[in-house]
Amino acid sequence: MSGPRPLVLSGPSGAGKSTLMKRLMKEHEGVFGFSVSHTTRSPRPGEENGKDYHFTTREAMEEGISRGDFIENAEFSGNLYGTSKAAIEDVLAKNLICILDVDIQGVKRIKDTDLNPIYISIQPPSMEILEKRLRDRQTETEESLQKRLDAARIDMELSKEPGVFDIVIINDDLERAYEELKDVLTEEINKVREAQ
Numbered sequence: 001m002s003g004p005r006p007l008v009l010s011g012p013s014g015a016g017k018s019t020l021m022k023r024l025m026k027e028h029e030g031v032f033g034f035s036v037s038h039t040t041r042s043p044r045p046g047e048e049n050g051k052d053y054h055f056t057t058r059e060a061m062e063e064g065i066s067r068g069d070f071i072e073n074a075e076f077s078g079n080l081y082g083t084s085k086a087a088i089e090d091v092l093a094k095n096l097i098c099i100l101d102v103d104i105q106g107v108k109r110i111k112d113t114d115l116n117p118i119y120i121s122i123q124p125p126s127m128e129i130l131e132k133r134l135r136d137r138q139t140e141t142e143e144s145l146q147k148r149l150d151a152a153r154i155d156m157e158l159s160k161e162p163g164v165f166d167i168v169i170i171n172d173d174l175e176r177a178y179e180e181l182k183d184v185l186t187e188e189i190n191k192v193r194e195a196q
């Protein structure tokens with residue numbers, strides 16, 4: 001039997017991907033598994049190594065990439081990020097819906113694999129609101145905030161291209177955005193529950 005389709009969540013930094021994903025996982029215990037990426041960025045307060053990310057060095061990550069350990073990797077805002085084969089296999093082996101949180105470069109690279117996920121873009125209502133949310137989150141320096149806003153402009157343009165995403169969700173009202181996300185996933189969620 002083939003397992004449930006993975007889910008790729010993408011969209012600008014600060015659009016609300018982690019917020020929506022954490023709620024989805026909390027309200028559907030035993031249904032989703034997070035693909036824990038590797039990154040060279042520093043952990044934020046509260047982030048756990050091995051849970052939010054595998055925090056690593058550029059050297060170690062480049063070594064892993066050349067060994068072929070990653071299905072995709074990208075440079076974002078001055079840091080390396082990547083999805084290891086092991087991160088995905090861990091989740092798929094449990095027959096859970098594998099959630100990948102990747103940037104737009106990751107989306108394009110995953111399209112060249114046989115993962116066949118559902119592609120969802122989470123978008124902010126406007127650049128102004130995105131900037132406010134990122135500032136209020138208090139995780140970024142001014143420099144990294146500006147890099148994220150530059151990347152967000154590119155992301156917002158590319159996500160409009162037809163065929164890139166199965167659905168684009170505008171995260172204005174959190175409740176509404178969450179309901180929309182849940183609705184898209186109903187069939188896959190039911191598949192996992194029925195198999196348990």
Ligand SMILES: Nc1nc2c(ncn2[C@@H]2O[C@H](COP(=O)(O)OP(=O)(O)O)[C@@H](O)[C@H]2O)c(=O)[nH]1
Binds near residue numbers: 082106
């Ligand atoms: N291509 C790729 N992008 C990733 C990966 N992990 C995270 N990202 C993206 O990297 C960007 C920055 O992530 P992060 O530093 O956690 O900041 P945040 O999204 O603002 O919380 C986001 O757009 C993530 O979707 C990965 O494994 N591969």
Ligand SMILES: Nc1ncnc2c1ncn2[C@@H]1O[C@H](COP(=O)(O)OP(=O)(O)O)[C@@H](O)[C@H]1O
Binds near residue numbers: 014016019172
């Ligand atoms: N619909 C929303 N309305 C207001 N604030 C939001 C909403 N969604 C997310 N946020 C807040 O915006 C910030 C960025 O959200 P986050 O989930 O960290 O984004 P991402 O994972 O896409 O970078 C967080 O502080 C979060 O609490």
